[in-house]
Amino acid sequence: MDELSKLTAKLADKSAVIGVIGLGYVGLPLSVEFGRVGLRVLGFDVDPGKVRALQAGESYISDVPAAEVASRVKAGRLEATGDLDRLAEPDVLCICVPTPLTETRDPDLSFVVDTVDEIAKRLRKGQLVVLESTTYPGTTSEVVLPRLSATGLKVGRDFFCGYSPERVNPGSLDPPFAEVPRVVSGVTEACREATKALYDLIITHTVVVSSPEVAEMTKLLENIFRAVNISLVNELKTICLRMGIDIWEVIEAAATKPYGFMPFLPGPGLGGHCIPIDPYYLS
DSSP states (O other): OOHHHHHHHHHHTTOOEEEEEOOSTTHHHHHHHHHHTTOEEEEEOSOHHHHHHHHTTOOOSTTSOHHHHHHHHHTTOEEEEOOGGGGGSOSEEEEOOOOOBOTTSOBOOHHHHHHHHHHHHHOOTTOEEEEOSOOOTTHIIIIIHHHHHTTSOOBTTTBEEEEOOOOOOTTOOSSOGGGSOEEEEESSHHHHHHHHHHHTTTOSOEEEOSOHHHHHHHHHHHHHHHHHHHHHHHHHHHHHHHHTOOHHHHHHHHTTOSSSOOOOOOOSOOOSSSTTTHHHHHO
């Protein structure tokens, strides 16, 4: 049996172990979801405080109830560790580390690079490595893959590499995690098949695209679309205030158009983990 068949069979019968690297607002909900469907999850984080909290069944993310964490830990479906030597244990490794900006507003991939280098030291046959962090098109193929391939293992035959951008909306549980469609991709056809098999376990609808570059650009488009429109409506708010026009009435009226318009509401400005950053990843 080839490595792809072995991996998909383990995913299908729930015997696969899922590794999640980075247990923040992306990684922790993902870990809980995999545990929900009966998979065993080994979570990795460099923050000892997070590791201790999870091992005690506690949650530090508002979107993840402590009861959910506690039940997964009690059932043996969630374990947290800071020991990177255990990266060889999981059959799947999901990378959920930050991708911030440098002081010069350039993409900072240091967390991704460091993580992939640690994986490469322990990469074994049959493993699937999926990057979830938001990044620029080409990162998976040009940054992640070469480091994994340098081990001598062949992608698509010995190991698998994919990209599936996170779609977490921090602070909101509506819609539920499983009901948010997930874009999935892989660097080869076998990698796409393995990545889809993984997310089909926890997501009701997966959208397979032809390459990691398409998936990476999809994530940027989603967030930059929001950035542009939030900025636009905030500028219009300022103009309307000066002209004595009720911007809320304007938006309400415009929203009656049944096509070609999506309402955005004025607010304090751009915020969140990704939206203010993603235009720089595009540039």
